[in-house]
Amino acid sequence: MHLDHLRLRDFRNYARLDASFAPGFHVLLGDNAQGKTNILEAIYLMATLRSFRGVGGAHMIRQGQKGYFVGGKIVGQGEHEIKMYWSAAERKLSLDAQPVRKLSDYLGVLRVVVFCTEDLQLIKGPARSRRRFIDLLLTQTHPGYLGLLQRYARALRSRNALLKRHSPDEAALDSFSAELVKLGNEIIRFRRELAPKISPLARLAYRRISNDAEELRLEYQPGVKQDFAVELAQSRKRERTYRSTIIGPHRDELQFQLNGRSAAQFGSEGQKRTLALALKMAQAEYLTGLHGSPPILLIDDVMGELDVKRRSGLLPLLERAHHARGQVFMTCTEENWPRELGRDWCRWQVKAGTMHVRG
């Protein structure tokens, strides 16, 4: 799959941009604050309907404008046309000129994996960012998972609203507990099945990037130990104090261990960076294995942070993307672009909201 055409209107610092891309490697070169990352953000947005910078739609509108437009043509098994418009008053999303009614029909048309500095949050950040990592992977691979997550979130918020009352209606609480348990068990099952599939891929990627002999292990640690229904009932007393649901998959954790010790607690800064990269590589490998074609890789300036040794660990992944006629977009500044990685680049010069092919 590759992005054949990108069209931006009033998106970030781009008033208008129309660019066509062949499969292969695309390096976006330019000084800081010229709009390199904004291109990656737009592509990621089409794939996931979120920004990887963790901001809402309003932040992505060009200054002084009402709304942004992002459109793209995706070529994979067949061609697809994506159009999205966002303003404070209006949101539109269409696929092949039809408005998108169900997100599960839409997600998966464009698959991407992003490598960015925020990835370090996967290791250093709260458990929420690790759950989001699993959830994103599951929504990209299981059409029904997103709906399940949304139903669970609704059941959870409903139940918490009941617990906030002075004297919650116990029978009503029970009925929402039943919903929560039913949906929660499904989510746990999905996550439990995913962990052992990702773990070996991440271990391999980690070993490839670092020369260290450490053994990486991913451990899924569900908030529910054995029986959700029983444990939820047992937590009623503590729920009365906290006035919210304190057990369930919304409290799950994914732990990374290096030689059996928590990487978040005991890992060095360098190990954490390597680990973040390895997780993203595992994600890309997993998606490639499942769909038979690699996702589009978006690499945002991580090269600058990595030493040459770690960079070369990325090589096999990039080469595979190349062979499979995948696509890689990479932002770099002039001085740190990784010349050692190859010659078949399409080089783009990004300057003040414009983008041109450079010879």
Add this chain to the structure above:
Amino acid sequence: MATLPEPIANLIATLAKLPGIGPRSAERLALHLVQTESGAVQQLAEALVRARERIRPCPTCGALTDSEQVPCALCADPRRDATLVCLLERPVDIISIEKSGTYHGKYHVLGGKISPLNGVEPEDLRIAELEERLKHEPITEIVIALGTDVEGDATSSYLAKRLARPGLKITRIAHGLPAGSGLEFADELTLTHALAGRREMD
């Protein structure tokens, strides 16, 4: 808009509050009305007021009825099976079930579903009225026909427990594949329900 006389602007704003009427339709309707013969507009206004004054929820089942017909035509109809009651969220749901033409029991409208996020509690629903009916009417089966969102599911399980009593069967309408469509159009959740609710073929 600034050029429109105040009464028209006011009419547009009032019409735009109606369901399914956007600003454009509201404008069209308002401009049409103010140019219509005044007798016809008078008739419309009277019809609106009269309908609003005379239509009430039936005190028994909650369906909309003429205040001169209490209980409503559905409750009073002796041909309807009095042992069967279908439980619905809103009065308009009755119309959907009636259209199917296959249900001949009675109805009970809850007036909503338990929704903590919108501040709707069990006491806000017409559950006590239903319990009252269970005491006086020969009901042997309640068919729960609520939506299948989180609140609908939770309300159904709440009702199944609260209404449980000896000699009363509580059922829920099946949810599964839409008629006349193939499996490829069904989402996973629907298929899961459809599989769970499978039946032996006669």
